Amino acid sequence: MAQATRDVVGDILELLGTLTPGQLRRLMRDLPLKYRRELIERWQGWAQAGQCEPPGDWRIWMIRAGRGFGKTRAGAEWISEWARMLPEARIALVAANDADGRRVMIEGPSGLLAVARSDEEPRWREGLRELHFSSGAVATLYSAAAAENLRGPEHHVAWCDELAKWPHGEAAWDNLVMGLRLGDAPRVLITTTPRPTSLMRRIMALPGFEETRGGTNDNAYLPSNFVEAMVASYGGTRLGRQELDGEMLEDVEGALWTRGLIERCRVDADAIGKPARVVIGVDPPATAHGDACGIVVAALLRDGRLAVVEDASVEAPPPHVWAQAVAGAAARWGADRVVAESNMGGDMVASTLAQADLALPVVPVHASIGKARRAEPVALAYERGQVVHAGAFAALEDQLCGLQVGGGYAGPGRSPDRADACVWALAALLEGLRKRKAPGVTRI
Structure with a gap:
């Protein structure tokens, strides 16, 4: 609205506000219908x-x-x-x-x-x-x-x-x-x-x-x-x-990740060097044209840290499209396995990926029993400085900051597809490190 028009309207409404109820009734009664209607329908008055x-x-x-x-x-x-x-x-x-x-x-x-x-x-x-x-x-x-x-x-x-x-x-x-x-x-x-x-x-x-x-x-x-x-x-x-109050609250109550934590874990993508091992986490959509397919690439670095190196997720894809996206990420990074949520059926996930000529092992995980159990130690690894983000992944990070203790979610979108995929990949790498460090049995 033009400033001059707004000022004139404001002056008129301010003047009307100084009238007594009786004066206002007389004014409205004496005004032509056109002007009475104009005053009633003027949004600035309400x-x-x-x-x-x-x-x-x-x-x-x-x-x-x-x-x-x-x-x-x-x-x-x-x-x-x-x-x-x-x-x-x-x-x-x-x-x-x-x-x-x-x-x-x-x-x-x-x-x-x-x-x-x-x-x-x-x-x-x-x-x-x-x-x-x-x-x-x-x-x-x-x-x-x-x-x-x-x-x-x-x-x-x-x-x-x-x-x-x-x-x-x-x-x-x-x-x-x-x-x-x-x-x-x-x-x-x-x-x-x-x-x-x-x-x-x-x-x-x-x-x-x-x-x-x-x-x-x-x-x-x-x-x-x-x-x-x-x-x-x-x-x-x-x-x-x-x-109700319209506040923008940066961190979700009970969140496993905070924005400050992720910022502390961020490094330059060019500084991580060649990974020692790469795993791809996949959270497939439940239907052919449902939510996004979370595809996140995580790596074990030469210094022992873990790194999120790519968010290759795709929005509402048919199965052949997300399978090709997984295959492409695997080829780019030289991945040695795929860890995929298998609530839609472990065999179906493996079959879909096989159609994209992906010959890597596919390890199924079940979200209904494993999501919170896997996410919490991954978040703890961030707290220890054991995980870094090699670059910025805005959509993924928004979802991570919505994951809560106990398996709840209060972030953007209906489902944390990207965050779940990230958790699957990092949890697999952490499990590999744990097994490597576990004491062996010496036969006497």
């Missing part, structure tokens, strides 16, 4: 501080807030105002997936159709994935899960919803901002409940970034019994601080 566009020459505005704060309403109102002010506007709406975008951003109770004024008739065109505003502005809905669709289109402004849960966040964000090049001052609004992902931290460190905050308690329009129940159940807990 918005909370954290929902209002910040002043200044910013490029990225993030509303980082808890559930029920009113993030969606603020995003929909901001986009609607741009559509009124700029009839030629081309707008990007980016959600985690198509279903969330339509259900929340377009058709939800606080979405773009719901916040339209009484004299506006925006039309949703399902086949085009476009919302056509009365002014002529057009908003296109994109899914972060299909990041390539953002490659090419140009936009004046964008609204990104729940960025912290985007499945292909880095690629979707990069493609989006490269297309924000229409008009004099392209801008993007992010509305999200925070999670400590690498993309969130990266965006928050960018120049031209502004942030407003808020929590569930700040929304005076929520039912009081709902707020009381949420505070009673989650107030003061880690989950409550994140989901």
Whole structure:
């Protein structure tokens, strides 16, 4: 919104706030219908501080807030105002997936159709994935899960919803901002409940970034019994601080890995030398087009340390694709074996890998009985300085920091595919070291 328009609206609303109830009733009674409707439908008169566009020459505005704060309403109102002010506007709406975008951003109770004024008739065109505003502005809905669709289109402004849960966040964000090049001052609004992902931290460190905050308690329009129940159940807990108060908590409570620990274990990839032994950990997807396939390469170094040297994971691949990715990693690093989670069936995993001409031994592990037992000694090896990361592996490290004591997971995505694969590989190398150091039996 232009600064001059915002200032005038603010002055009018401030003046109205000084009137007594009687004066306000008389004013509203004497105003023509057009102006009464305008005052009632003016978002600035109802918005909370954290929902209002910040002043200044910013490029990225993030509303980082808890559930029920009113993030969606603020995003929909901001986009609607741009559509009124700029009839030629081309707008990007980016959600985690198509279903969330339509259900929340377009058709939800606080979405773009719901916040339209009484004299506006925006039309949703399902086949085009476009919302056509009365002014002529057009908003296109994109899914972060299909990041390539953002490659090419140009936009004046964008609204990104729940960025912290985007499945292909880095690629979707990069493609989006490269297309924000229409008009004099392209801008993007992010509305999200925070999670400590690498993309969130990266965006928050960018120049031209502004942030407003808020929590569930700040929304005076929520039912009081709902707020009381949420505070009673989650107030003061880690989950409550994140989901209700909108705090971005860097380390998961009870996490086996912390970000500080991983940073202390990081070394330059060129400094590790030729490994003495290499193992590949694999966490196959449960279905042909399910989650990612975790593929992590770990090595025993000549000095006795272990190193994570590559994250070769692939997203939602069919079996032949992830098998080829494993075979490729094995060839690059000269691996001597593959350790694979076999909940989908040990024979099936071995058969799939054999079809990719992978002749290495495949050692099956069973997550249901072994995940926590294997992860905890691996985390302890990090604490001892026995494991290093040869480079940076953002997606893998986000997942490692979500693994908890006892086998729980509170990181990004539904399943820690990459982290599990990493644990399998490192656990196998640790087991090999343990056996090598075990005392032998001398026959007399």
